[in-house]
Amino acid sequence: QQGFRIDQLVGDRRSLATSSALASLGFGILTAATLYFFHTGKLKLLSSAAVIGGIALLDLGLFTTDQVEREDFLSQRQWEAQYAPTQANNAINQDKDPHFRVWNATVGLTNDSYTSYHHKSIGGYHGAKLQRYQDLIDNQLNNQNMACFSMLNAKYIITQGQNGQPTAQRNPDACGNAWSVQTIKIVPDADAEMAALNAFNPKNTAVVDARYTYYVTDKLTFDPAKVRLTNYDPKYLEYAVEGGDAFLVFSELFYEGSGNDWQAYIDGEPVEHIRVNYLLRGLSVPSGKHEVVFEYAPKSHFTGQKINYAGSGIILLLLFWMGFKQIREGTNG
Template sequence: FRAVSSIQVILELCAPIMAVLALVKLFDKEIPAKEKISALKISGAILIGICAILLLLKGTFSFSGLNDAMYQQYFGDEILKMIERDREAVFVDDLLRSLVYVLLAGGVIWLFIKEKIKKNLLTLLLGVLIIFDLVGVDLRYVNESDFVRKRLMDRPFQQTVVDKQIEQDSTIFRVYDPAEGLNGARTSYFHMSIGGYHAAKPGRLQDLFDYHIYRNNKEVLDMLNVKYIIQQDQEGKQYPALNSEALGNAWFVEEIIPVNSADEEIDALGTFNAETSAILNTEKFPGIKDLETGKDSLAEIRLTDYQPNHLTYISRNSEDGVAVFSEMYYPYGWQAYINGKPTAHFQVNYTLRALEVPAGEHKIEFRFSPEVVETGSLITLSSSLLLGILILGGIVYSIRQSRRKT
């Protein structure tokens, strides 16, 4: 379970199963009616007793919550006491509500045992009680106020003047809104962003925010190709500030700075020059040594095609060099190719990809093709073929058996 409290779903599964098993016994004609009445009385007494005990013990409950300290700090003691009284009222109302449903269900079952109603009517009445119970609870969480117009759902954010200004730039870059930070979803709805909301966040990107971006380390924004930073003027209006020092989608570096751990690697981001240097964790990549970092005055790498799972670059450099790519390093699927040949790449600057590029002009590609997807596809295909063979074999066997009988 993602949260420990989610284990309560097991109780939600077991209770209906026990109810179905009870109905099986109830419909069993071999069990005497007297025994069924006795069982009904015992189970009814237990449930009514539980409700009565909880009702009597309500004075021992504090009805406090995890965020009460914050509520008390921001809203004061009076509001907090009102919240606690509301919780107590919900507790009492639900106990009485449950007691009513227990009595109604018990009465319907008693009428069936006494042969006052038939099995079909019993099933119908229990079904109606279940529906009323479920709908009554469901409406607390999903009701008319939770539904919005389709237009608002398809377009949850409205485009602003700032968004339109940024969209006039047709190059590939990223946008950063300090007001949103890492978790804001609005910027990433309209632009490529270094933030965005998801329950599972890239851990290393979170580290960059915590240790550098939130501390205004502009070198990190440059290496992440943040070309526009949304800021506010003196009147409070937003405008897209152009970061002319953004390093682009890829670049050649002149120096490799070796470090011995991930901690040293992220610390070094506070003092390095992202345009000329790359930080390499030799503990993680011990086999990478003596890298050639040549770079002539006209050396460049240009992104020619961008797809989420396929990036294509053209590089030009008269010397052997190391190129840094402004993309997250993720070895579990991304594969690098130079002129169509698979080439090993490695991680630099704590998060980014790097690649040794020989002198000359080359086509560089990164393709996302994780082995787990290929393995899963193979298993799915094999399972489908096996299922088809079994179904076909079963049909052939049935036809032969019917012919033998005739």
């Protein structure tokens, strides 16, 4: 896609993985040998700790020199100069509401880091971008579909002014962090879901894949409700909701991960939410006042964390036992 042959890319990745694996194996053997000699009494505790520390420093040093070269470093002045705010940035930062996004229309959506330095940006670069977001960029955002920018809560658009300098324009149709819709439109599959975004009003309609028909049953029209974001953290979102039997759309990416990695709650009770508008979150909320929470709590993370703690505990116990044994043998000697 960028002029590289795929076999060359695979070969480079294979070579990199092989060299990294061999280096890790070598350091592992050296560490194991050090622990063996310590255990058999051929190395003292201090000497063993020094050798293992030296191995760790060597590993870090080799990795650093392999990844970062001297010319990659910038002075603080150089760093700040390349991200100096423009008049448009300063104007947007006057908005006291911190929870909105900005579309910088003067640069590409996938190769811009400047905007993300100052604002929550619609665009930007990431090596592990979600495929559905890339699909939206390719099929809608690159075609400047304002309905899609609005559902992503692009409250401001940076354009080129008459004087050649960036200028900020307010998007009056930005949907906000979350909103209630009047109707749901059921489409047969993901392709139809994407196509439906070509001409729709995100403030009134939510487009839903037929796989979620069970969630909405036969009810396709809903009452209005007010939604307000009250607490924001990348892993924890809290909303205050008041109104009738509503269907809410949240301007956050729907992500299942290994299985319900994002869990929704209504008044503290876990509930299911679905994907709408190809990549956003949708949730049915009963009438009245409610607190809605989205929390990122992947089971795989907590399982891995427990395994990590257990492994670290075992290593610490082994080191304690080996040290205690060394001290006792020295005392008896």
